[in-house]
Amino acid sequence: PDNVYALSRLAQEKLLDFLCGQAGGRAVHLRYCHANDQKRGHLRRMADAIQGEISLGPAPDQKVQVIGLHDFVRCTALAGAGGASMPDVVNVAHPRVWTHRELAERIRSELGCGRVIYDRETGGVEDSVWANTNRMIEGFGPPEADLEDLIGRVIAAAKVDYRP
Secondary structure, eight states, X not given: OOSHXXXXXXXXXXXXXXXXXXXXXXXXXXXXXOXXXXXXXXXXXXXXXXXXXXXXXXXXXXXXXXXXXXXXXXXXXHHHXXXXXXXXXXXXXXXXXXXXXXXXXXXXXXXXXXXXXOSSSSOOGGGOOOOOOHHHHHHHOSOSSOHHHXXXXXXXXXXXXXXX
């Protein structure tokens, strides 16, 4: 792994392996990709930056997934109730994979104002980390929160809260 996120993820998994080995137990490592509600998360940060015409950073081609806070909580509760029959690592994310620019342009379109600004025209795909959702769907079912509805709710809240 050549990026900080991948290294931290590997360290977390190794720490869990070590602790479980020491205790003779088992853990389920749930990886969440950008949990969101109307006020917090990746979607809201993007909406606020677009409205304020602030750069979204140097990585327009970086891949990303998002998930609703509802599904974040739902999957955590299900894992706690029945983790013994689950695989060790479950990626909790919406199956849709976006580039940052695709998601930003989608948000900008619905906002109807602001600008999508990046520090560079291209780049960032090399730092992408996205998740296979097959184990999540097998263990918890597909996300319950509709992604388009979630984006719409985030946009509506961002419009109301925006103070130029």
